[in-house]
Amino acid sequence: MIKYLVGDPRFKTIPKSTRKLVITWARKEFKNLSLMYDVGARVPKPIAQYENVLVMEFLGEDGVRAPLLKEVTLESNEYEEIFYELIEDVRKIYRYAGLVHGDLSEYNVMIYRGKPYIIDVSQAVKTTHPNSYDLLVRDIGNLVRFFRSVGVNTPEVNELFEYIIGEKLGELSEG
Ligand SMILES: Nc1ncnc2c1ncn2[C@@H]1O[C@H](COP(=O)(O)OP(=O)(O)OP(=O)(O)O)[C@@H](O)[C@H]1O
Numbered sequence: 208m209i210k211y212l213v214g215d216p217r218f219k220t221i222p223k224s225t226r227k228l229v230i231t232w233a234r235k236e237f238k239n240l241s242l243m244y245d246v247g248a249r250v251p252k253p254i255a256q257y258e259n260v261l262v263m264e265f266l267g268e269d270g271v272r273a274p275l276l277k278e279v280t281l282e283s284n285e286y287e288e289i290f291y292e293l294i295e296d297v298r299k300i301y302r303y304a305g306l307v308h309g310d311l312s313e314y315n316v317m318i319y320r321g322k323p324y325i326i327d328v329s330q331a332v333k334t335t336h337p338n339s340y341d342l343l344v345r346d347i348g349n350l351v352r353f354f355r356s357v358g359v360n361t362p363e364v365n366e367l368f369e370y371i372i373g374e375k376l377g378e379l380s381e382g
């Protein structure tokens with residue numbers, strides 16, 4: 208936890224007690240989730256945070272959670288669509304929320320009503336964080352690895368990186 212809090216201007220003093228650290232962590236997840244939700248990224252709607260408890264929209268039906276990306280089997284055109292939707296959300300999160308997820312993979316994406324929802328955002332860091340580029344490259348690399356493994360012809364990581372940080376405009380080409 209400390210590694211992801213140090214260097215974040217929102218959390219200037221890092222608590223020393225474990226209890227306070229956990230509460231800070233819940234606050235951090237709530238802030239990250241709210242920022243992502245507010246820029247229109249597909250994440251569960253944040254509802255409330257009190258001490259160590261974070262309440263958010265439940266993705267699922269009748270108390271049964273929706274599956275993770277890791278757990279579903281889809282058609283190749285569906286995988287391709289989901290890949291590009293995730294890239295657009297990573298871009299929105301980077302450019303407009305000023306955050307990098309930092310633990311993005313097929314284990315932290317849920318498929319709900321056919322759409323990918325990014326979850327588990329407590330460790331997300333500001334784009335000004337010293338590790339933000341490395342974490343972004345790792346996130347993109349995880350998506351590329353997973354989607355290639357299910358047959359999607361993705362662009363290269365460096366091309367996606369440039370598209371997300373916005374130093375190159377225009378369409379992505381297939382890899
Ligand atoms: N909004 C949600 N609605 C329904 N289920 C959810 C939601 N958020 C998370 N889950 C379920 O809870 C699991 C754990 O959530 P999350 O990834 O945020 O935490 P984690 O720290 O990775 O926990 P773990 O180590 O147990 O996977 C997810 O894999 C998913 O199955």
Ligand SMILES: [Mg+2]
Pocket residue numbers: 314315327
């Ligand atoms: Mg997780």
